[in-house]
Amino acid sequence: MTSKKARNSLVIVSLVFVAFLVFALARDIHLNGIHIYTLGAIAPDLALPGGAMVPIRIILEVDGMSIFMGIIWATVSLAAAIFSLSHMARETGQTRFYTLLLLMVAGCFGMILTGDLFNLFVFLEIASISGAALIAFRTRFADAVEGGFKYIVISAVAGLMFLFAVGLLYGQYNSLNIGYLANVMQYGTLDMIALTLFLISLTIKTGMVPLHMWYPDSYTVAPANITAMLVITSHACMYAVFRICFTLYGITLDATTVGWIIIIIGLLTMFVGVTMAVFQTDVMRFMSYHAISQMGYMWMGVGVGLAVLGNPEALATYGRDAISGGIFHILNHAMYKPLLFMTAGALFHRTGTRDLNKMGGLGHNMKFTLILYIIGTLSIAGIPPLNGFASKFLIYESVYQFNPVLAVVAMLVSIITLASFTKAFQSAFTGPQLPEYKDVKEVPKPMLIGMGILAAGIIFTSIFPGLIVERIVKPATDALINQAAYVNGIMGGMP
Amino acid sequence: MMEYIPLNFPFLAAALLVGISFYILIFKRNLIKLIMGIGMLASGVNLFLVALGYRAGGNAPIYTDVPEGPMVLPVPQALTLTSIVINVAVLALMLTMVILIYRHTGSLDSEKSRKMKG
C-alpha cells in the first residue's frame, strides 16, 4: 500500500508545484511584459542568433492571454486530480490513469504557452490522444468505449486538416513562427484557404453547431473529473482560434466578414445547445448540451470585437468591452461548469445511475453536494450576486450597441437555461426520500475538497468582479488586440 | 519522357488522396473502413508536406555519397516524420477501441453498434 500513497502524493505535489510556478509567472508578466524562451540556444531570449533575419529554433512566447488560460488550467487540473483520488479508487490500472492524466495536463499547457504553429499541432494531438484514452478508461461500459472512439476519430481528422493548413503557410513563407508570419503575411488566395481550414478544424473540436453531434456522446460517458478537464481543453482550442485570427492574421484579414461568421456561429450554438438540453433525462448529457450553449456566448462576444477591429472609434467605445466580456465569460465558465460536472459525478458515485427519472430526494442525505449544485446553477443562469451575471451583463451591454437582435437572443437563452436547471434540481434533490436511497451517505472528503476549490474561486470572483477584470482580464484583452507587441517580442525591434 | 510529367503532379496526387478519404469518411459504415480512410488521409497530408520541400538543383542534406552543390533544408522531412509517429499512436488507439466495441456489441457496423441517441 505504500506505493499507492507514494504515487498519489507525487501527482498532487507536482500539480501544486506547477500551479505555484504559473501564478509566479503571471505576476511577472503583468509587471514586465511579454516573455520568450528559446529551446536550445545560448541564452533564453536569443531568438535571432548571429544577426539572422528569420527566427530559428522552437520559441515559447507567453503574453497576457496565454497566462490567463494557464491560470485556469492549473486550478481546474488540480481540483480534478484531487477529486479522482476517491472517485477512481475502485478501478484497476490506476497507475496508467494518473500517467494519462499528467500527459493530458502537459499537452494542454504546451498548446497554451507556445509561439510556434507546428508545436501547437503536436501538443494538440498529445492532449487529444490522452483525452480519448481517458474517456474510454472504464472499458466495462459499452457506451464509454463508443464515446472514446468518436472523440479520437474527430480529433484525428481535425488535427490532419490543421497540419495541411500549416503546410500551406510553410510552403509560402518558409517559417513556422507565429510572430515572424504576422510580420510578413500578405493576404492572398492560399492564405484564405489556410484560414478556412484553421477555423473549421479548431471549431469542430470546440463543439460548434453544425458539427456538434460527437460532443454530448463523448462528454456523457467519461468519468466526471475527466469531463471537467476536457471542457478546458476545448477552451484551449478556442484560444488557438483567437491567436490565429487576432495575432497571426491581424489587420490584414477581412475583419467584417470573418467577425460576422463567428457571430452567426455563436448565435446558432447558443440556441441549438439550450433547446436540445431541455428534454434530456441523463444528467451528464444535459450538462454537456449546456456547455455547448455557453460557448456560444464567448464566440459572440469576441466575434463582435473582431468585426470592429478595423474601426478605431467603434473599437474604443464597445469593441474592447465585448472582447473583455467574452474573455471574462471564459473564466467564469471554467469555474462553474467543472463544478456542475463534478456534482453530477458525485451523484453517480453514490447512486450508480445517471438517469434523472430514477433519482429523487437526495437532498436529505447529501447536503454539501446540494449547496455546491445551487451555487453552480445560480452562476450559470446569470442571477445577480454571482459571477455569471457580471460577465453576461458586460456582453449584453456591448453587443446591444453593435446590433440589438443579438442581445435579445442572448437574454432569451439565459432564461431557458435557468428553467432547465430548475427542472433538473427538482427531480434530483427535492421530493420525498426514495426507499432505495435511504442509506446513501455524503461523498468522501477528497471529492468535496476538489469541488470546494472551484466553489471558492466562484465566490471570490463574485465578491470582487472589478478586481478580477482590472488585474487579469484587461491585460488579456490588450494582449489580443495589440499585435505589434507580440511581433516585437520575437523580432526585437527590427523593421 | 520526364518533361511530359507536369511539375505539380505530387500535389495533384495528394489532393486526390484527401478527396477519396473524405468520401470514405462520410459514406462508409464499416468501422474498419473508417480507420483505413483516416490512414489514407494521413498519407495524403504527409505526401503534401514532403512535396513542398522540392527545390530544383538541390541535394539531400546527408554526408555520404552526395554530389557537390547546395543542400535543401531538412525541416519538411522533420515535420513529416513527427506526423507519421503521431498517426501510428492514433491508429493503434483506434484499432484497440474497435476490438473492444466488437467484444461488447458483436457487430462492426456503425449503425448497429450505436447505443446513444438524441
Place this chain on the structure above:
Amino acid sequence: MLSKIVRTVANQLILFILIFGLYVIAHGHLTPGGGFQGGAVIVSGVVMLLVAFSSQELKKSLRERLLSITESTGALIFSILAFAGIGTVFFYNFLVGTPIFGRIPATGPGPGNIWTGGFIPLMNLAVGLKVVAGLSAVVLAMALFSSGEEIEE
C-alpha cells in the same frame, strides 16, 4: 504456431533484422534514420516472431514487467539529458566541444565521423529503447486480446 520450416527460418532471420535495426538507430546523425525508424525496424522483426510462433509462446519470453521497465528507462534517460543543460537553457547541447561525441565535423559531403553531434546519438538510443519496448507491448497486447485472454495490471 506455423510449420517447422517457417519457425527455423524466423529463428535465423531475427538476428539480421536486429543488427540492421541497431545500425539504423546508431547512425541517425549521419545517414537517414534515427530513433523511431530503427525502433520500427526491430518491431517488425518481433511481429515476424509473433506470426511464426503463437502469442502464447512469445508471452513467456517477453514478459510485461520487463517491457514496462525498459520503456520507462528510455523516457527517463531522455528527460535527464534534456535537463542536464538547465544552467544555460532547457535542451542545451552541453556535449559539443567535449571528447565524448563532441567533435565539430568538416563542412560538405564526405564520410561522416561518428563521434560528432553532441547528445543527439544518446537521445537516439533512448528513443530507440522506448519505441522497441512500447510498440512490442502494443502488438503483443492486441494479439493476446483478440485470442481471448487479458493482460493483468
